[in-house]
Amino acid sequence: MKPPTVYDVAERAGVSIATVSRVLRSPDRVRPDTAARVEAAVRELGYVPSGAARGLAERRTGVLGLYLPGFDAIEDLSEIELPETGGTDIVTDLGKTADDHIADLYFDEVVRGAELEAWRRGYALMVAVGRGSNSLQTFTDMAGRVDGLIVLARAVPDAVLKPLAARIPVVVLSSRGDYEEFDRVSVSNREGMAALTDHVLSRTDRPLVYLGGPEESPDARDRRRGVRDALEKHGRAEDMRWISDTFTRETGRRVGRELADLADAGGELPGAVLCGNDQMALGVLDEFAAAGIEVPGRVLVSGFDGIPAAALSSPRLSTVRQPIEDLGRAAIALLDERFQEPAGEPRGVRLPVSVLLRESTEPAR
Amino acid sequence: MKPPTVYDVAERAGVSIATVSRVLRSPDRVRPDTAARVEAAVRELGYVPSGAARGLAERRTGVLGLYLPGFDAIEDLSEIELPETGGTDIVTDLGKTADDHIADLYFDEVVRGAELEAWRRGYALMVAVGRGSNSLQTFTDMAGRVDGLIVLARAVPDAVLKPLAARIPVVVLSSRGDYEEFDRVSVSNREGMAALTDHVLSRTDRPLVYLGGPEESPDARDRRRGVRDALEKHGRAEDMRWISDTFTRETGRRVGRELADLADAGGELPGAVLCGNDQMALGVLDEFAAAGIEVPGRVLVSGFDGIPAAALSSPRLSTVRQPIEDLGRAAIALLDERFQEPAGEPRGVRLPVSVLLRESTEPAR
DNA sequence: CCCCTCAGTGTAAGCGCATACATTTACAAA
DNA sequence: TTTGTAAATGTATGCGCTTACACTGAGGGG
Numbered sequence: 001m002k003p004p005t006v007y008d009v010a011e012r013a014g015v016s017i018a019t020v021s022r023v024l025r026s027p028d029r030v031r032p033d034t035a036a037r038v039e040a041a042v043r044e045l046g047y048v049p050s051g052a053a054r055g056l057a058e059r060r061t062g063v064l065g066l067y068l069p070g071f072d073a074i075e076d077l078s079e080i081e082l083p084e085t086g087g088t089d090i091v092t093d094l095g096k097t098a099d100d101h102i103a104d105l106y107f108d109e110v111v112r113g114a115e116l117e118a119w120r121r122g123y124a125l126m127v128a129v130g131r132g133s134n135s136l137q138t139f140t141d142m143a144g145r146v147d148g149l150i151v152l153a154r155a156v157p158d159a160v161l162k163p164l165a166a167r168i169p170v171v172v173l174s175s176r177g178d179y180e181e182f183d184r185v186s187v188s189n190r191e192g193m194a195a196l197t198d199h200v201l202s203r204t205d206r207p208l209v210y211l212g213g214p215e216e217s218p219d220a221r222d223r224r225r226g227v228r229d230a231l232e233k234h235g236r237a238e239d240m241r242w243i244s245d246t247f248t249r250e251t252g253r254r255v256g257r258e259l260a261d262l263a264d265a266g267g268e269l270p271g272a273v274l275c276g277n278d279q280m281a282l283g284v285l286d287e288f289a290a291a292g293i294e295v296p297g298r299v300l301v302s303g304f305d306g307i308p309a310a311a312l313s314s315p316r317l318s319t320v321r322q323p324i325e326d327l328g329r330a331a332i333a334l335l336d337e338r339f340q341e342p343a344g345e346p347r348g349v350r351l352p353v354s355v356l357l358r359e360s361t362e363p364a365r
Numbered sequence: 366m367k368p369p370t371v372y373d374v375a376e377r378a379g380v381s382i383a384t385v386s387r388v389l390r391s392p393d394r395v396r397p398d399t400a401a402r403v404e405a406a407v408r409e410l411g412y413v414p415s416g417a418a419r420g421l422a423e424r425r426t427g428v429l430g431l432y433l434p435g436f437d438a439i440e441d442l443s444e445i446e447l448p449e450t451g452g453t454d455i456v457t458d459l460g461k462t463a464d465d466h467i468a469d470l471y472f473d474e475v476v477r478g479a480e481l482e483a484w485r486r487g488y489a490l491m492v493a494v495g496r497g498s499n500s501l502q503t504f505t506d507m508a509g510r511v512d513g514l515i516v517l518a519r520a521v522p523d524a525v526l527k528p529l530a531a532r533i534p535v536v537v538l539s540s541r542g543d544y545e546e547f548d549r550v551s552v553s554n555r556e557g558m559a560a561l562t563d564h565v566l567s568r569t570d571r572p573l574v575y576l577g578g579p580e581e582s583p584d585a586r587d588r589r590r591g592v593r594d595a596l597e598k599h600g601r602a603e604d605m606r607w608i609s610d611t612f613t614r615e616t617g618r619r620v621g622r623e624l625a626d627l628a629d630a631g632g633e634l635p636g637a638v639l640c641g642n643d644q645m646a647l648g649v650l651d652e653f654a655a656a657g658i659e660v661p662g663r664v665l666v667s668g669f670d671g672i673p674a675a676a677l678s679s680p681r682l683s684t685v686r687q688p689i690e691d692l693g694r695a696a697i698a699l700l701d702e703r704f705q706e707p708a709g710e711p712r713g714v715r716l717p718v719s720v721l722l723r724e725s726t727e728p729a730r
Numbered sequence: 731c732c733c734c735t736c737a738g739t740g741t742a743a744g745c746g747c748a749t750a751c752a753t754t755t756a757c758a759a760a
Numbered sequence: 761t762t763t764g765t766a767a768a769t770g771t772a773t774g775c776g777c778t779t780a781c782a783c784t785g786a787g788g789g790g
Contacts, residue, residue, distance in 0.1 A: 141416065
């Protein structure tokens with residue numbers, strides 16, 4: 001059963017296809033009674049205009065794209081079952097469940113922000129994710145379908161991104177300093193971390209530990225710089241032991257245990273453990289709690305990101321909240337702006353962060 | 366600057382447009398050396414195939430759609446600011462923050478599930494949301510752009526949905542019994558609530574209160590039926606006081622306060638307060654805690670949905686976890702299945718729920 | 731040496747719509 | 761009635777791609 005087209009509608013209504021098109025797009029340019037006939041035909045045939053044909057003729061689609069690099073969660077997804085009739089599964093859940101979920105992904109909030117802002121502005125949003133070897137295929141596929149594109153830094157080779165940006169507006173979500181030839185949005189990683197560190201330094205005179213992310217991550221680098229900024233400001237540049245590792249809770253646990261063991265063996269605890277993200281900090285807290293080391297009593301701990309779990313830990317974690325959802329929103333806003341003003345200098349937007357001071361860095365008086 | 370087309374590439378490579386198209390779509394049907402020339406031209410020109418033109422010629426787009434009814438959160442969204450340079454905002458956050466966030470929206474998880482499954486199967490997902498008066502416009506716009514469509518029950522008038530379903534596969538996310546002429550997926554609301562109620566009835570002999578959602582919500586209706594099923598099974602059909610109101614935490618607080626006041630005035634507390642969703646139950650817990658009424662010591666409380674907050678309350682809430690993310694995933698799977706098997710009876714999938722028994726219904730021995 | 735086959739390539743016809751431009755109609759003024 | 765003008769409608773082209781079909785030339789079998 002072939003879907004009806006303008007031609008079918010036109011024939012049924014006894015008009016030309018041009019009139020059908022007008023009724024749909026600028027109804028006031030057509031006489032009310034003919035419009036009514038056309039609308040009736042549309043209804044009777046269940047006609048739905050083809051987006052592809054419209055896009056082709058109009059040279060715009062009304063769709064914005066968001067492209068993310070693949071992540072393991074997708075690869076690991078198992079086949080879903082489709083039962084005709086569901087049942088009920090009774091689970092006695094009296095233990096503690098961590099529920100380390102996809103929901104914690106950074107992406108997730110970016111996507112949500114982009115969705116909200118796109119919808120608000122009357123665009124539809126298409127989200128695609130690179131998967132394995134043919135991820136470039138996925139990318140160009142998407143690029144060919146949208147009026148503008150948001151891309152996470154490093155998700156796509158520059159050699160592909162650069163020429164594309166000459167064709168359609170592209171916004172990159174990057175760290176500062178990266179991708180300066182594109183429109184881009186980033187957050188104040190460095191300043192935020194500097195402010196938090198500044199606070200911690202005012203609370204303890206003892207030497208510190210910084211547990212940061214991998215060297216090659218631009219975010220990690222920026223945060224480390226923020227720490228250094230604050231140290232220099234206080235003239236305590238030498239007061240820090242630097243550790244770099246993956247951004248995981250497990251890493252935090254490992255380091256936390258190590259420090260606890262050290263203290264156990266008669267060593268001195270650092271004045272504070274500053275962490276490059278919240279997951280790490282939570283890992284540190286896990287182990288300190290297990291070893292009976294009071295936070296913030298004996299040592300301060302801080303994180304970065306402002307994930308929900310950081311507000312639920314005990315003690316609650318001082319951290320820097322990134323406006324991740326706003327990142328997505330700002331990117332869409334920037335795209336929309338480019339449609340109004342196609343030419344011009346690339347524009348960089350840097351979103352402010354909030355330093356959240358909570359109990360984990362607030363020593364009892 | 367007009368984007369390059371197949372013609373430009375063909376000219377540059379000294380071949381015909383058919384050959385260009387072949388290189389892109391079935392590379393093994395052209396000689397390796399010509400393919401190489403074409404690929405070089407593609408790269409030099411930064412050519413990206415137009416999705417619109419492809420879609421038109423191929424009569425398929427590789428995109429699936431998800432359509433949601435509008436919600437207030439979008440309307441209320443304020444304009445986002447785009448600062449060139451971000452700052453740092455220092456917030457001393459030593460109080461309790463509720464963070465009642467969009468993240469708690471039911472939709473959110475559906476969207477995520479659909480995204481994951483679509484990506485996994487190599488489709489892109491387009492998500493659109495009806496907004497105000499022109500929401501129908503948005504809907505048909507989207508319908509014209511996708512190979513298949515997922516729609517939330519009641520988001521679109523049947524008069525529109527019905528003819529559309531004859532053109533492209535449509536899956537409806539509905540409560541049981543609804544939309545039987547469509548492919549659809551739902552969850553076992555009724556059975557889940559029956560099982561949880563059954564458990565609660567085995568824990569208390571005193572009269573109960575059921576605080577359910579609005580009469581007109583099919584979900585609310587299904588859950589209420591589940592409660593009734595369990596009551597009848599236990600021969601305690603008369604043991605329940607029924608309340609219907611909006612699905613909000615505030616409603617829960619109101620009812621909780623009312624019950625607390627009653628108890629204060631010498632009345633008897635019910636054996637349990639069963640709630641139609643977790644938000645309500647949390648509201649009840651809020652007020653019981655404020656009034657010093659121990660849960661589960663003096664009264665049991667249960668919820669429905671299995672939202673994250675239900676695992677973090679004190680006491681943790683017994684509830685029925687809906688596999689909301691799976692709802693989205695199953696819908697995509699169903700669509701994909703329809704592509705293989707276009708005809709056939711409409712298929713209904715009902716997903717199982719999990720009854721999570723936690724402390725709020727577990728009286729101390 | 732001719733004819734057939736087949737791989738490789740080109741030609742051209744849509745796909746369904748928007749729209750510039752041409753034509754017709756309706757109506758008012760002359 | 762004629763003419764002028766604006767509103768309403770129709771005609772025809774092109775948007776960029778895929779693909780059926782036609783064509784070419786090279787190699788193999790007779």
